[in-house]
Amino acid sequence: MYWQKEMEVIGRRALEDLQLKKLKQTVSKACKHIPFYKEAFSKLNLKPKDITALKDIRKLPFTTREDLRLHYPFGMLAVGKDEVVRLHTSSGTTGKPKAIFFSKKDVDRAAELIARCLIMTGVKKDDVLQNMMTYGLFTGALVMHYGAEKVGVLVIPAGPGNTKRQISLMQDFHTTTLHITPSYALYLASVMTKEGLDPQKDFSLRRAYMGSEPYSEETRKKIEQFFHIDVYNSYGLSEMNGPGVAFECTEKNGMHLWEDNFIMEIIDPDTGEKVPDGKKGELVLTTLCREAMPIIRYRTRDITMIMPGRCRCGRTHRRISRIFGRTDDMFIVKGVNIFPQQIERVLMGIKAVAQNYQIVLESYDHMTVRVEISKELFDGKVDHLVNLQTEITGKLRGEILVKPKVELLEPGTLPVSEGKLTRVIDKRTL
Numbered sequence: 001m002y003w004q005k006e007m008e009v010i011g012r013r014a015l016e017d018l019q020l021k022k023l024k025q026t027v028s029k030a031c032k033h034i035p036f037y038k039e040a041f042s043k044l045n046l047k048p049k050d051i052t053a054l055k056d057i058r059k060l061p062f063t064t065r066e067d068l069r070l071h072y073p074f075g076m077l078a079v080g081k082d083e084v085v086r087l088h089t090s091s092g093t094t095g096k097p098k099a100i101f102f103s104k105k106d107v108d109r110a111a112e113l114i115a116r117c118l119i120m121t122g123v124k125k126d127d128v129l130q131n132m133m134t135y136g137l138f139t140g141a142l143v144m145h146y147g148a149e150k151v152g153v154l155v156i157p158a159g160p161g162n163t164k165r166q167i168s169l170m171q172d173f174h175t176t177t178l179h180i181t182p183s184y185a186l187y188l189a190s191v192m193t194k195e196g197l198d199p200q201k202d203f204s205l206r207r208a209y210m211g212s213e214p215y216s217e218e219t220r221k222k223i224e225q226f227f228h229i230d231v232y233n234s235y236g237l238s239e240m241n242g243p244g245v246a247f248e249c250t251e252k253n254g255m256h257l258w259e260d261n262f263i264m265e266i267i268d269p270d271t272g273e274k275v276p277d278g279k280k281g282e283l284v285l286t287t288l289c290r291e292a293m294p295i296i297r298y299r300t301r302d303i304t305m306i307m308p309g310r311c312r313c314g315r316t317h318r319r320i321s322r323i324f325g326r327t328d329d330m331f332i333v334k335g336v337n338i339f340p341q342q343i344e345r346v347l348m349g350i351k352a353v354a355q356n357y358q359i360v361l362e363s364y365d366h367m368t369v370r371v372e373i374s375k376e377l378f379d380g381k382v383d384h385l386v387n388l389q390t391e392i393t394g395k396l397r398g399e400i401l402v403k404p405k406v407e408l409l410e411p412g413t414l415p416v417s418e419g420k421l422t423r424v425i426d427k428r429t430l
């Protein structure tokens with residue numbers, strides 16, 4: 001099933017022609033209306049007419065998160081303030097937020113992309129979507145909301161939190177589809193277990209869209225098995241509309257990135273050079289349809305790769321793999337580069353491990369991994385715990401090449417989150 005079949009299965013040649021046409025328009029518009037780009041182009045002695053082929057995109061300057069911050073609040077607008085209808089911001093941890101503006105058409109296009117994603121995963125008008133992302137300045141909930149309404153499903157704007165109420169809503173209105181962060185899904189699972197609920201018998205759930213923070217295939221499996229649903233990976237960022245940038249189809253093997261709306265590049269984050277398909281690097285995105293705020297070569301800091309080959313679903317828009325982490329998530333212990341996702345993957349693959357864990361960077365040579373384990377294991381048998389600790393330590397060392405200290409905890413010990421969760425505590429910078 002398709003929402004915009006012609007565009008979703010468009011031939012590669014036609015898609016690339018369309019991308020070039022839109023890229024030229026985007027570049028001209030940005031140069032004409034956004035002083036930041038005008039200046040960046042003139043520094044490089046570059047004119048919009050120098051873009052004659054798609055590969056010329058590499059001549060263009062990058063835009064960074066810092067650039068958006070420096071031009072907060074209105075500096076990156078390409079249209080008059082009277083033409084924008086919506087503001088979102090993306091927080092980050094320090095300094096000013098980034099302001100993202102949408103024109104009426106931008107709101108509509110973002111909703112169209114979500115509609116493609118929902119139909120691609122088999123949603124029908126009689127589905128009920130419980131939207132557990134944060135409503136407000138964050139794009140996650142609203143953009144999904146508008147897209148789901150476009151398709152015609154019933155949307156429950158639940159927002160995150162108040163887990164018991166979430167459960168009642170799911171039961172009373174026969175929710176079939178969740179939009180949720182992985183950390184909240186894990187928490188929801190632990191509450192359902194505590195309440196003695198059977199996800200299969202007591203609910204009508206069929207699928208969940210999960211994104212907004214990195215998670216591993218093992219976490220997906222854990223959540224799918226617990227709820228008896230299909231979990232589809234959903235990727236987006238506020239700077240590029242929010243959700244609906246890339247989304248999994250029913251093959252669940254990489255996320256189709258809507259290439260008529262974005263040009264993607266994967267680069268080496270250190271050199272800025274292109275890396276070949278199938279190799280990991282930083283995702284760089286250029287908007288092709290944004291009216292209010294076109295952005296050229298945005299450094300997402302997300303690490304992924306372009307998956308070579310065609311998808312069996314027939315869509316021609318190329319896929320990116322699961323996000324491996326962010327360039328700024330990486331930490332170094334004993335000189336080894338480590339991503340939190342590597343640790344998550346190992347932990348979620350171990351049956352005795354419950355939902356929650358925390359990574360504590362004690363010094364530049366030592367780290368502790370604190371892991372909640374399932375209740376049954378706290379049976380008082382010390383040798384069980386010691387064996388498990390040895391198993392986890394060994395598996396982690398195999399993956400990250402550094403031997404961490406492993407602490408086993410009872411479920412419910414570590415902080416939980418309804419939104420994005422900070423799992424890495426860096427004592428070195430406290």
Ligand code: AMP
Pocket residue numbers: 090091139140210211212213214215233234235236237238239242300302322323326
């Ligand atoms: P925000 O702009 O606040 O919506 O945050 C966007 C960021 O969330 C992205 O740049 C990614 O780092 C992260 N993110 C969003 N979706 C996913 C996903 N499916 N997997 C991993 N990380 C994600």
Ligand code: ZN
Pocket residue numbers: 249250251256311312313314315
């Ligand atoms: Zn597909």
